[in-house]
Amino acid sequence: MQKRFWSSSVSWFRCLVLICAAGVSYGAIAKPDPVATLRAKYTSLEQQLRQNQFKRPLVLESAETPSRLQGDIYAVVDYPFGAVNAGLNNPEHWCDVMLLHLNTKYCHAIERPSGTILRVNIGKKTPQELADAARVEFNYSVLAATPEYVEILLNAKRGPMGTSDYRILLEVVALPNAKAFLHLTYAYAVNFSGRLAMQTYLGTIGSGKVGFTVIGKLADGQPDYIGGVRGLIERNTMRYYLAIDTFLEAANAPPAAQLEKRLQSWFAATERYPRQLHEVDRGAYLEMKRAEYLRQQTVH
Template identity: 45%
Template sequence: MSSSPHLPVPWLRSLTGALLIAASTAGLAAPPEAPAAQTLRATHQRLSDKLDHNSFGRPVQIDSVETADGLQGDVYAVVDHPLSEISGTLKGSAHWCDVLNLHINNRRCTVASGPQGRDMLTLYVVRRYDKPIDQAFELPFVYRVVSASPEHLSVELTAESGPLGTSNYRVRLEALALDEHKSFLHFSYSYDHNAMVRLGTMAYLATFGSDKVGFTVVGKTPEGQPDYIRGLRGLVERNAMRYFLTLDAYLAAPGTDQADRRQRRWFAAAEQYPRQLHEVDLDTYLALKREDRQRDGVATR
């Protein structure tokens, strides 16, 4: 009968302990992600090919839908910012007015404490960039952090009522950590409108606004160029993209003394899509924003 070699007792004890530790941890996995984070990660995987191959010149995808009562636009993008940086900048209402005011039609934004201690952001929006501030309509948003973790952030702004028969405004930002340097963003913008507003908007888009298009390609023109979606979905796609670009510009220059840099970055980004987003020249845009800051007593930089 053959004999087996004897292992030294200390070595045997170490081996036994290591085996016990391995056995006890073999069935353990990393803490599961919350459902919202799982959903966003699945969306990133589903859109990976569109994010890598598109006409935007960057990993961006935009979708739109006419809901039962209104419109919704969604922008998805991979950005070169870690989630910790995004959360530090946007997890809190303090900077959101600076973000939203980059939009050309937003002329003022204020922050106050609302009922039950909730943060309230009131946005003053003009129908056209050249309309005076006293013709702006007010959108009183309730700001809240839906969820926040080292892997996922969800922030939401909601307004129950809006102007001219619109209601249930909802602005939502989700961010998912992809690695130490990149994050996946989902920006959603939606609102409801009554039948009269819908018909009036459609009439405008069919006449004076007939040249306005969105980003979704629905075919080709007779000249072989992309034929972009028009009408209500084109409208919400343009606005969703403008708002996404405000976030992108602010993340690139988040400091309190970076207003001019952010404005120039937002304008340059919008001008990359002139067919959809061009409105004015740079000097006109900067003059409007300078006027807004001076009117509200904010020092220009």
């Protein structure tokens, strides 16, 4: 009887070990390799990257649910991975990127015991006092960094006008021929009051504004672009992508010339898509951003 019990116990123990081992093995297999995943995405998008409406190797996707908006851009950039990593794996450089956006009034990186924070003020597309612009605090973190892959996350719990749970996620993988493939996600949650505010904007001064996704053709044969809140998320995702690309381009200029290079190049890049992105004229944009950059150097 005792021998039978011992044999049964050993068999049960062996089964338990095998189950645990299988679980560990399954977990190891199930965990995706981000480098392989992003490169597989690049392969799946090669045709769209070669031929699209943007006339550059770029694919834009967007999604809308009752409580969340998300935009994703996949793009090949003409910079080696090392240069991209050196430029964007730095919170201060992210402030240089974010300030290019029309609605960013201020950005400053702060080191805290809990980690790095980007203190950002978001407001109008015209000059504005900081006290009148909403403050959003992004947690800055590097989720992964290898010789051929980097993943950076900016997330914020609260935003302006009924928005929350902001995520700006950038992942970049090295490609041959001194190029890199990047994936940018820009997403946030929105509550009922936020939806109402967006609908009010889109029904008044924002009426007629569109995104980039083509949903059909108009009577004159021109593309019919998506509007509404998906158009809104697509426009802002594109603005952030162009800011990243512009920052990387300007990094090759002498340090004293980089700010002006970024400002001029970002405005020119947005003007390639005037139907979606034109808001102010060049002079007004440059004057506003030069003043905001100066303020950023003096106000902490």
